[in-house]
Amino acid sequence: MIGEGVQSTNQRRHNYVQENVEVGFFTDPTVCIGCKACEVACKEWNEVPEDGFTWSGNSYDNTGHLGASTWRHVLFLEQDQQKGQQIVGSLGDGRDPFRWVFLSDVCKHCEEAGCLEACPTGSIVRTEVGSVLVQDDVCNGCGYCVVSCPFGVIDRRPEPLPDAGGAFKCTFCYDRQKSGLVPACAKVCPTESIVFGRLDDLRARASQRVQQLKQNGYDDAQLYDPLETSVRGIHAFFLLLGGPEAYGLPPKPQVPTIYLKSAWSSAIATAVAAFIAVLCAFAFL
Amino acid sequence: MCMTDEQRLDQLREQAWDKGVVDGRGVDVAGGPIPRKAGYYGKPVVKPPVWTWEIPVYFFVGGLSGMSAVIAVIGLIFQQGDVARTAMWLAAIGAILSPILLIMDLGRPSLFLNMLRVFKYQSPMSVGAWILFVFGGCAAPGLIALELHAHQTFAGGFDQFLQVIAFLLILGSAFWGMFLATYTGVLLGATAIPAWFLHRTLLPIHFGVASLGSAVALLELLGHRIVPLAALGFLTAGIQTLLWIWLEIDKHGAADRALHEKGSGWLIRAGEILLGPLALILGVANLVPLAAISFLLGALISRFGWAWAGKVCARDPEAVFASQR
Ligand code: SF4
Ligand code: SF4
Secondary structure (H helix, E strand, C coil), X not given: CCCCHHHCCCCCCCCHHHHCCCEEEEECCCCCCCCCHHHXXXXXHHCCCCCCCCCCCCCCCCCCCXXXXXXXXXXXXXXXXXXXXXXXXXXXXXXXXXXXXXXXXXXXXXXXXXXXXXXXXXXXXXXXXXXXXXXXXXXXXXXXXXXXXXXXXXXXXXXXXXXXXXXXCCCCCHHHHHCCCCCHHHHHCCCCCEEEEXXXXXXXXXXXXXXHHHHCCCCXXXXXXXXXXXXXXXXXXXXXXXXXXXXXXXXXXXXXXXXXXXXXXXXXXXXXXXXXXXXXXXXXX | CCCCHHHHHHHHHHHHHHHCCCCCXXXXXXXXXXXXXXXXXXXXXXXXXXXXXXXXXXHHHHHHHHHHHHHHHHHHHCCCHHHHHHHHHHHHHHHHHHHHHHHHHCCCHHHHHHHHCCCCCCCHHHHHHHHHHHHHHHHHHHHXXXXXXXXXXXXXXXXXXXXXXXXXXXXXXXXXXXXXXXXXXXXXXXXXXXXXXXXXXXXXXHHHHHHHHHHHHHHHHCCCCCHHHHHHHHHHHHHHHHHHHHHHHCCCHHHHHHHCCHHHHHHHHHHHHHHHHHHHHHHHCCCHHHHHHHHHHHHHHHHHHHHHHHHHHHCCHHHHHHHCC
16 A cells, blocks of 8 residues: 555556556545645656745645646645544644645546647647647647636646746656656655556555545545546546545536537527528518 | 745734734635635636637627628628628628737747647637638638629629639638637637536527627628618617526526626626617617617627636636536
8 A cells, every 4th residue: 555665656667658558646635744845846857947936825835726837736725624533622622623634736637638628739639648748849829728627727838938828737747657757746755645556556546545544534535536527537536535625626527528519509500590580681671 | 016925924924913913815824724715725726718808809800700701692692792792891801800819819829820730520719710711711712703703803704703703702601600600609618617618508699699790780880771781780689688688597606606796797798788788779769870889899898708707707716616516
């Protein structure tokens, strides 16, 4: 399980790209210590530019949200709830419960990806390992992926940052994976809160972990992997304590292509009706 | 002025020392550990659109020119050569302005040709780019052929050939034009933004009818006072009045409040009133130029309203949660 040390899939070399094996991330906030090593490693490896050092005054989370220049984001969630069998209150009387949850958020690499379907240039593609990749040299910055991602992940990079105008998000370190390396974030995560590996292994492992936590008194532990919605599951899934809303995750994300049928029906009906209206006006008046 | 983080920290310390509490943007959690805003500290769940003013203006211009082509071809069929020629000018001018507006809005305008690199039926942006391309390819040469024929530039057989070519090209531009005027509703309707996708049936109707009405209004302003146009003016203003009522009734609570409340809500409402009831009343009072101006203004304003509402809605985490409950 977690902390397998040298046995962990996080440190092993692999041939997933060559063997067309679907891979994923499993991110577990119960072991995350909020060190942000993943954020830093991602920025360094991918040469993601600095997008402002602002102090939010809010919490230790000064990053705020995922975006064109933030591909990993560690959330610092403060809640008035108990965490597992944590002793609560100065006298242990359960008053004023408080817990601090850290979770490293990332692009979900959706099974049905809104961004990929929406992209008119074909810049966004599905890779051999099932991840979703933006080819920067093809993207012309139309911005349609930005409004098509149900998770608010991808964004267009503003001036004056390098490579401005294009859409950016997590690449799943496709370049590293091609050479048999593990994505930078998973590689550096000191607690293996981010686990990288085969998708099927990770799914099994994640549900085991939820069981384990429940046995240990984490009643609200749950898996965030919207398999029943039109997104049909995500390749970077999360264990959550409590509901997804508090993490800024949509409870029932839908891929926008499901709206096409009704919208196009309406558009075609309107177009034909307009044509007939003009025809009648000129024919009979 | 930009304060350094250290200065801001000092300022907050001072304030905390003086008052015992800290107020101001971004420090709402300082008093207690509980997030008081919806979602994760009120941060957006979906990303607001990055589009700027070019896009609503494009919706207006593209829609108007698309429907002008429809009027042009039907005008030709029913021997209304004057109206048809003016309408075709509008269509061709719009066919040139529209791609310029779209390219201006791109993050990387120099790569605009990548739009035609693939065709993806599941992407309204891709389908729209192709519609616009084919529309332009019909409308501009269609106008040239029509004008050459109208001026009798060539004699005899070639002139007749030109007439046929002009008609076919204009027919093509009318076919693609009517989708140019309506696909923009699909473009907004098939996104992750609740205020837009919840109204994906209304949007193409609204945009399509507003486009037809603005083509009619502009032709009337340019001096074409004929009965068919007047009738279409009343029809479109009447439908817009009904659409306004539909939108006022079809509310989805927090999920689409950006369409009904505050600035963006009022901008849409202002647009709808100009398009619908006001244009209708002015039309009935026989104040044709005023009715036409009211409709054109409304068509432009309501497009800006919908674009703005998308931004407001995306920034509101509660809207996304409400739409998924
Ligand atoms: S989370 Fe958003 S950006 Fe990532 S694959 Fe899914 S739709 Fe695309
Ligand atoms: S901004 Fe780039 S990646 Fe996004 S949809 Fe447009 S072309 Fe595709």
